[in-house]
Structures are given as C-alpha cells and as structure tokens.
Amino acid sequence: MFTQYIYHLINNFDQKKTIDQLQSIVSTKEGSIGLVTAAILMSGVALYKSSRIDRGCPQIPYNSILGSTTEYRKDPEAFIKKWNKELGPVYGGYLFGQYATFVSGPQVREVFLNNDFDFLEGIRRDFDTLLLTNGGGRNDLTTEMVAGGIKKNLSPKLGQYTSRVIQHLQQGLFEQCGVVPDEGKEFYHVYPLVQHMVAKASASVFVGPELAKNENLIDSFKNMVLEVGSELRPKPILEFFPNVMRLRMWYIGKTSRNVKRHRDQLYAALMPEVDYRLNAMKEGDSNWERPDDFLQDILESDGCPPHVDIYTHLVNWMTQLIFAALHTTSENGTIVLYRLLDNPDAMEELYKEQIQVLEESGYDANVGPEVFTREILNKFSKLDSFIRESCRLRNDYYGLPHKNVSNKNITLSGGAIIRPGEFAYVNAFSNHRDENLQKVIEDVSTFKPFRFVNQDRNSTKIGEDFIFFGMGKHACPGRWFAIQEIKTVVSLLIRSYKLSALEPVVFPTIERNQIPNGRFKLVPRK
Template identity: 70%
Template sequence: MLTQYIHQFFNNFDQKKTMDQLQSVASSKDGVIGIATALILISGVAAYKSSTVERGCPQVPCGTFSFGSTSEYRENPVAFVKKWEEKLGPVFGAQLFGQYATIVSGPQVREIFSNENFSFMAGIQRDFDTYLLANGGSIHDLPPHVVSGGIKKNLSPKLPFYTSRVIEHLKIGLYEQCGVVPDEGKEFDHVYPFVQHMVAKASASVFVGPELAKDLNLVDSFKNMVLEVGSDMGPKPYLEHFPHLMRLRMWYIGKTSTNVKRHRDQLFAALVPQIDSRLKAMKEKDSNWDRPNDFLQDILETDDCPPHMDIYSYCVDWMTQIIFAALHTTSENGTIVLYRLLDNPKVLEELYEEQNAVLEEAGYDDTVGPEVFTREILNKFVKMDSVIRESCRLRNDYIGLPHTNVGKKTIVLSGGAMIRPGENAFVNFYSNHRDEKLQKSGMNANNFEPYRFVDQGKNSTKIGDDFMFFGMFKHACPGRWFAIQEIKTILAMLIRSYKMSAIDSVVFPTSDYTRIPTGRFKIVPRK
C-alpha cells in the first residue's frame, strides 16, 4: 500500500504544491526520519518477499531487511561477477540497486534484446531519466522511437556527406585545444577535455550547422551539459535503493538546478533566431535562401511538433536528448581508445604506417595531412578499427543495460529464469566480453590485443552477444556509425599530425562509477 502511495504521489503531483510540501517535509526532522524509515522498511520487506518467490534460476542469498548485494557489487564488481557466476551459473538473480534483478550472460542475452516486451528505456530511466533530469519535456511529446527514427533517417544515411564537415570542425576543435604546437611538443593533463571539445565542435556542425557551431555558448552546452547536470545527481549510492526517491530527485534537479537552467537558456538563445530565420524563409519560399543541410533543418521539416508545444521548446528538447545520448559517450569512448594507444606506443606507430599504406594506395604520398581523409579512406584503416572495438570490449562494464519487462506476463528465458512484469533483466557485459568461446579469436580474452578483429569480419559497429557495447537487434544504438566515424577521425587526425606519448602511467578504472582512464600525455608535431 505504501509503495503504491509513493508511486501515485510522484506521478500525480501538482508541481508547485509538491515543491512547497517537499520543502516543508525536508525542513522537518521528524519528516526526514519518517521518510527514511518508511523507505528502509519498504526496501527491506521488498527484498525479503522477493527472495521467497520462485524465480526459475539460482539467487544470490539475501537476508531479511537487507539492501541485498549492492554493497558487495560496488566494492568489487569483477569479484562479484566471477564469484556468483562460478557458483550459480550464467543466469542468476540478485537483490541489486533496490530491486530484484536477473543477471544474464552467455547466449541467453539475445533473448533480452530480441523480446519486444523488454524495454531498455524503461530500465534506464529508473536511474537516469534525461527528460526529468534535464527538464527536457515529456517522453510522450518526444518519445524514444521518434528520436531513434530521426537518427536512422536523417543522420546515418548522410554520413558520407557529413565526413568533410566533421573533419573540418575536428581540425578547428583540435587547434582551439592545442594551438600551434612547438617542435619540442606540448603536454596535457588529461585526454578527455581534448577529445570532448573536438567532439562537441564537430557534432554541433552536423546537428545545428556550421554557423551555429561557431557559437561558444552553444558549444559549451554540447560539451558540458551532461557532465554538469549529471554532477548535480552526484554519487548518491544510498539513493539507488529507492527508485521512487531517485526519480523524485531527478525531477527536483530538472526544475531547480542552475546548471540545467543555464544550458537550456544557452540552447534557446542560439536556436531561436536561427529557427525564426529558417521558418520565415521556408514560409515565404525565398529563392535566395540556401537550405541548411543539418539535423536541425530536418527536424523543422518533419512537422512533428506536438500542437500544444512551441517549435523552440521542441527543438531544444531534441538537442537535449541528442546531447545526452551521443556527446558524452562519444567523448568518453574516444578517450578510452586514446589511452589504450598511449599505453601501447608501438601500436600508435603501426597505425601511422597503416595510414601511409592506405594513402599511397589512394595515390597520395606520406607528406599529406588529414585533410585528404574521406569516409572510404577511414574505412580502410582496419587495424585502427580493430583497436577501437578491442578498447570498447575491455571497458570496465560489468552489469548494465537494464531491460524492464513492460508486458503483462512473466517472461521465461530458455534456461528457465522468470522475469515478472515490472522487473529488470541486466546484461552481464563482463562475462560475455571476456568469454573465450564467444570471442573465438584464439587469444586470451582478458588481454588487450589491438589487432584481435583484423580480418575477422567484425568491425567496430558490428553487434552481437560477443560485443554488446551498442546493444543488439533492432533496438541497437542507431547513432553508432556516426559515433565511430568521429572517433576514427579524431584518432586518424592525431596520429597523422603528432607523435603522442604518455608522460605518466595510464590508469584504467576498475570501479562501476567512471569509465574514463587518467594520465598525462604529450604531443610532438610530425616532421
């Protein structure tokens, strides 16, 4: 009864009245104690009841009024995954993150991705709902399938056209980050800001056009919105036991955060004049107007804006979803790949030699710069593509990609595990990405082998149960081709222009809170 009340409270509140009520309760000692006690009791009872239900698969032991296995998992994710998979098998249940979760590895992960009654969006929004967190409108006004469909229709097919624009703006971003590098070289503290700026600059040129990509405030939002708004959430491990409280916190951040307000204001300030200008030209059929070729123009021409929304808010919500879905993840993964290369300097020079061979075959000598790169040339850098796939395979991903059973019936996997309506199945990345049978490469799956996938028919965008980085089947990430092309271009440009080396030891994280390695590095111009 109490859990139902809290659920109804969150989904049916009056925002102003609820804010006043929250402030009143939060300022009361008795109120805080009461809420905390109720939530702990709810969590404890739910965990206990869950452990007594038949699940069709073995479960990690969970005591009465326990928060389950979350602490054990957070302390050492690798040890947790290895221990319980060895004891319980490839599919097992555990009380994790304030819920009962079915952990799936091996071939059965395909059943998670292929079943229409499993929803990744419903699973991820429990902990990170960008509509709430960034005050980004309603999921009903801009549903995920519209975002995914727009990317499939208006981005991926145009990648050959966008390649030269991306290269141009990556060069601009690179220069803005490092300027003229002297012969003795230049040192940097971290790879991420370096890559982040290049990705933001190039992505802005594609999504809102080259002119708006010059707007410093807009580029700032493309760069920093995810990090700054996400930082408002902060590492709050105690909240993950209480999903309704997590969602309430995200809504509160979206409505009150100065970071959210600043970035939305910057997006509005940049987009509104541009939208007005374009709509006017379209309405008047101005013969002197050159139609902009970018994602924003595609949105304006779809005429999908809900009747109760203004077009400005609709476009800002679109850009917010794109920024959260693509910008940080591309910057993060580009950073991971670069650190793998810095940790393996011999590979860097081998990739440079690969470039020379490909360019020579295309009719260029080894003095040309990255300005001659095309999509076709980039796709021939097969060693570099293998490095990207291998680096992403070895990310510190452990248990993730929650999929909620949004159907009305229990889903039974081929091994017998039962996921009831409203419950989540999680994918065991760590096991599948290191499974010798699935990888089929004849190399130790725990090691970084840069050329593992050369001539194996497995490029960095090819998905499967041995590489679930982008999901699988028809719900796989629709923007993966664009993301990989940006990463490839960044790597190729840096390798072509500079010799790079690590100054300190590269440190790869092993926790489940960050994926980004650390380490200082240096670049020296190639002669």
C-alpha cells in the first residue's frame, strides 16, 4: 500500500536518508506521477467502499472519483444551502479526500460532548503544529498541557494584565503609525496594524515586558504562523491524501528555513533571560523580583521532559502559544475592525458608550484609554455584541473536524452513523444562521451590530447557536484573553481616532480566505 510505504519512510530511515529519498521521488517526473497515480487509486477504492456502507443518513451524490470537494470549494455557501435544503441538517459526503458526516442543528452538541470524538485528532489531519514546527514528540508537550496552562496561568490573571496589555498595544500602534497628523493617515490594510499590536501585547504577557522589546522575538510572534503556514498551502491534489499531507508537514518541520529561523530567534531571545531567572531562583537572590508572566509560570511548573533541554521545551511552548493565539486574534480583530469600517454609525455609538461607561466610573469624558480596566471593558455591552455578531457572520462553513477515535460506531440521535476512524464536521455556517437556534435574531444573514445587547449572550458564551469557540472539553480555553485583547484594540483605536473606509470593504466568501480587504484612514479625535 502507498500509505504503508509513506509510514515506512518515516519510521525506518534516519532523517537525512528519508529526506534524500523523498526528494528523489518528488523531484522526478516519474516519481511525481507515481505518487499522484497511487493516491488517486487509493481515493477511488475508498470512495467505492464508502458507497456500499449504510450510513444512517442522506448522502451527497458523488460526482467524481474525488467526491464533491471541487464543487464545495467553488462556492461553499451555495453548496451548503443546496444540500441542507435537500438532505436536512445531517448528511454524509465524500470531501477532502475522505468520507465525512456534516452536522448542523442541535445534534452538533452530540459531536462536541461525546468523548469518543476527538477534535485534536481531527485537526491534526490537515494541520499538526508539532510536525509543522519540529516541536518534538506528542507526549513532550500535549495539547492538554497547553490548555491546562492557559486555564491556570492566563485566564484568571486577565485583570492584572490589562494595564500592561493597553500599554503595549499603544506602543505597537505608535510603532506602526507614528504621530498621525490632523488631516489623518491612510493605510492599505487593517491586518498589519492589528498584527503588530497583538504581537506586542501578547509578548508582554507571555514572556514579559522586557523580552517584548526584542525585535526578533516580536518578528516570530508576528510572522511565524504566516511564513510557516504558507509552506503548507495545499497543493490541489494533496488535499485529498492526508497521509501525504502529514508527511509534507513533517518534511517542512525538518527542513524549512522559516521554521529554523523562527525557532532560532525564539531560542536566542529566551536563553539569556531563562538562565538569569533559573540562577536567581536557584541562588535565592533577594534582589530578584519574580517576573509576572506566562514564561515564569512555565519555569515553575516543573513540566520539562527529562530528555528535552529547558530551552527547547520553552521554544516549543512559545511556538504552540503563537500558533494557538497570535494569528487567530489578529485575524478576528481585523474582521471586527472591517465590520466597523463598514458600519460607521456603529463606530460613533461605541464611542458614546465609552464616554457613558467612563463617566459612570468617575472619569472625565476626555480621559485616555490608559484608564481602561477589565471591569470597564466588560461594561462595553454594545462592543461585546458587535464582536459576537462579527464572529457569527464570519465565512466559516464546514469545520471543527472531530474524529471517532473509539473502536465502535457512534450513532447520533438522528440516526447518522460515524464509524471508527471517520470524521464528523460541524456545519458552523448553518448553525450561525439557523432561525430556530438563534431565537431572538431576525434577518439571520444580515449584520446587525447591537442585536445581542441585553440578551445574556456575550461574545465568550458558547452554545449551539454560537460555536465559534467550539463547545465542551475542547472549547477554546483562551477565548477570554482573545476577546479582551480584541475589545482593547478596538476601544483604544476608536478612543483616539476616527476610522473611515477609503473604498468599499470586501468580505471574502471563499473558505480559505477569512480576512476582508479595503484601504482605510485614521484621523485623530480632537
């Protein structure tokens, strides 16, 4: 079998020999044709077998040996609306090189809360950060360890980190904009501005204010995900063959110059500081003041595997945090700001809300954003509604794959059967636009910024109607930090500037492009 050959390459050869063999295969016309031919044959066999199994739910007809992926990629919204209407809330189909069940409506809860489904195994099929970043063995730094660290050392401390975050967001803003003249300043895109601000603020929390001054470290916090992830952009044919994709991720992790550069930068930035801290802790230095950051919490956790040196362990930690938090927060902050640019009247409503909350808290109406606290940010209910609505109407379609990791069939309440090793995908597009689930929402496909005000449905509250952060034991543990950071970015910008779009904002509808586009302008508030 082709897959057995791939695993044989990984497991039975040393790194250099494996890479040499792989290069020799893919660098020749015959080798490339052989890989593609074998993969297509495997796909055809899997498709044939899948069509002969009772699935307990309606099926999307297979139009080709590669299933329905091409039709879905062309227009995912039309694809979902078509098959939801014809087949109902739960159905099966052959997409992304595999048979999968696509679940919407209340039954998504059964996917999220069933322990025989594993989201982490599902996501690793196409994006395994440990393989992609040469991050060591799976047991060296488990996802449970990362999630536990965030729950223990990040979320409970958001209040005490707020002033630090604001300070570094302001620094990042100034580094990107400089002094904005009275007539304003134009920008090509929102993302670079938000990306730099988020990198500065996140670094101040993860590694401390001093290390947040290190330009190379900030470069990795900003660009590691984009530069390494760009190497994984699916080759059209490889998407259908997950074992080849996993080999490709492993190959990138072992050979990529981007991976090496960013790991080296993190290592060089962390090593002197870690040595200093470890020595101060060991010697009981009375002049040493314990740093209050995530790095120090990790150092004191005593979780470094015995076969991994402390520097590599910490680089692996920071890499996982960067991939889990930095790009997603920057991306979602960008989406919120583009919604704001597209709704200028809402921007002034949010500014008025700031004034009202600040005055009720005893501050002058003209005070700067440095007075924001977690408590004040949480009182911005219109802003919170704006963020939730922006996330609800993102162009998310089929996602959050969950793999059946048990040795038995899983049967959903509607009758759909997910066999061992198969995947259930959550249909976020449908749930976020389901009139029955959304209840108080009218015009479910229309962006209405303040529809959640006074509805007890804040932007971190998860449920069947809002699955943006998942649900159950694998719901995003960092969502409180991410939302607070986005709230602070938006609040700081509208406190100091008037933002205006210089051209119509373009919101993407294809699945692989989440970020809107459009030039904009900042003008200082008088």
